[in-house]
Amino acid sequence: MSALLRDGEVRVFAQYDRDFTEEADAVVVGSGPSGAVAAYELTRAGLRVVLVEEGPPFTPGDFELDGALSMARTMREGGLRTTRGTVMPTMQAICLGGGSLVNSAICVRAPEFVLDRWCEQYELRETTRADLEPHYDAVGEFLGIAPTPEAVLGRRNTLFRQGCDKLGYASEPIQRNVRGCRGSGECFTGCRSRAKQSMDISYVPAAVRGGARVLTSARVERLLGDPRRATGVAGRIVAPWSGRPGPRFRVNAPRVVLASGCMATPVLLHRSGNLANRSGQVGENLQFHPGVAVMGVFEERVDPAFGATQGFQSQEFLREGFKLETLWAPPAVLAVRMPGSGVALKERLARIPNSAVWDAIGSCNRSLGRVRPRRGSLDPQLLWHLHPDDVPILAQALYTLCEIFFAAGAHTLVPGVHGIADEIKSLDEAEVLRGGGLRANHLVLGGNHAFCSTRMHGDPARGVVDERGRSHDVRGLWIVDTGTFPQCPSVNPMWTAMALAHRAAPAIAEG
């Protein structure tokens, strides 16, 4: 097997015609937010870096505007992955840039009280907000992270602000890694305006400019080395979308950086001989931010298709366990939750131009699960249970959304909760949400953001990595994805994941 790539080269599926081996100072597995930041920073530190991504790069012409077809192309398992236990859909991207290509670019710094709790409960010494601030700043400057401008908020977002203002709840435009947003609301299917600074158009090109080699359509199947020392990775080239296997490859490197995501990294470690798992924590402690949403119908025309996909938020209730946001998604995805069938359903659908959807994500630290390899597949088997004590948090979040909707002038709400009325017309009717009668399987949940499956902990017996992402057990191995979070961060995790990767880079470069 011989080397294939020149420095600063991006390889795509059509170019692989034989088995090959690359030599590098560091190999980074996964090109999502944390992997791309790590690859760029290691390149800047003067290392010869190979970045490996299982998915292909997408050009704007490859974006599917239709929701399901887009998910089939950009998401693992066609976007139809679910957890067992409490059944909940959850997604993981498979493309250059990872989730950043198909997320809504929300950037929020983790709250101080959350990071303090991490430090206190997980024996971390340098992960306070003050410790991370310079890293947030560096990433923020690189990506142009800024509040959503007024011109592209659209009515869907400003109604949320109006409702919050009326109730005295703090709210603000969401900070996003976007330059020149045009308000097309297409974040989830790929930004045709090239405004969203997803990793494939920001950090990855910068790393390539610095000499990084990028293998796309390359699936890492195992780590090389022994239980005490990682020396590289090996895998196969796979055809985009079909996954048809092609030539084999390996990358020899004294530094292996895993950034393949909270659900893939533990599978990779398990498949590499249960590596880095003396603590027994690999694949354990899986947490999500389970999400719930309410649709509100207004007298006025909202034209929800216009405006930043997620442009406004309220962090008023973070300590109570939830964060509120505006939302837009491919129309079919939103229409799925409309109740009824036949003519009645069509009448409801016809009100979409007068509707807005807002969602809440819950900090459900008691709701835990685990990640295991699925037999005969490289996909994970996910088990997760929404803890009964976390149900009231989500119920209260739903009620608060109803409150804001009515304050903003909505006349009808569709809460999408089993066991209560399909439509709610007043806040009194919404009280049923807080009545304590709801159970986990009454809620229609979405598994936003996943964490903790390779958590950091100061004590090697209780965590997989230290707070710089270094494996407690295996020399030369780092993990920098959201799996290292010791708990859910209560807010959207991308900026924190990138800040942690930014902080880890010098330690990785030192070796």
Place this chain on the structure above:
Amino acid sequence: MLALLLVAGCLVAVALRVFAGHPRAATHYRHLARREVAFLNAAGDATFPRGGAIPASGSDADVAGYVDRWLAVSTPRIRALMHLLFFLVEHSTLVAPARGWGGWRRFSSLSPEQRIAVLDGWRQSRHFARRLVFTSLRAVLTMGYFSHPPVLRQLRLAPLAIETPVCEADLLYPPVGRPPEAIRFGAADLTPPGTAPPVDLDGPLHPDYAERAG
């Protein structure tokens, strides 16, 4: 011997009931069997009947054609699960018949009212698994219905024609599946920095969604 014949006869009757007698599809589908097309049309029209606030029906929107395209880009596992979903709901009424005359038939052979009642039964079931099956089917049907350009146009949700600027990344990556020679842009094509105005919902639609003459 007679008992054996009776059992065999029953098996043949059940097999015919399950697998035979579906109408021939007007179009050729790559991944959907004839019985699945019949089922999707029946379920699509029960969920989205013709007329009302949005004129197109499920079959007008060619939900089955959409599902066939969806299956074509799905993994074998997802394809198998979808086929299973369609089989399950189509034949559920042979086990738990719909109310009313002739309710002990396949879903696609029921009357429109019975189909709606069956789907509502799944939606409001106290068993989570049944509600989950309904949600899955409903997602498939809704995805198909909302892929129909006239539906999106009526709701002002059709994607717009958006001019895509050329950025540094466009000089690095070819379209998916193509070699680097397929990269169309060079440094001279890079779009200078600037701020394009917000999109206009009254502006021209993406060609795939625009109304065509005739």
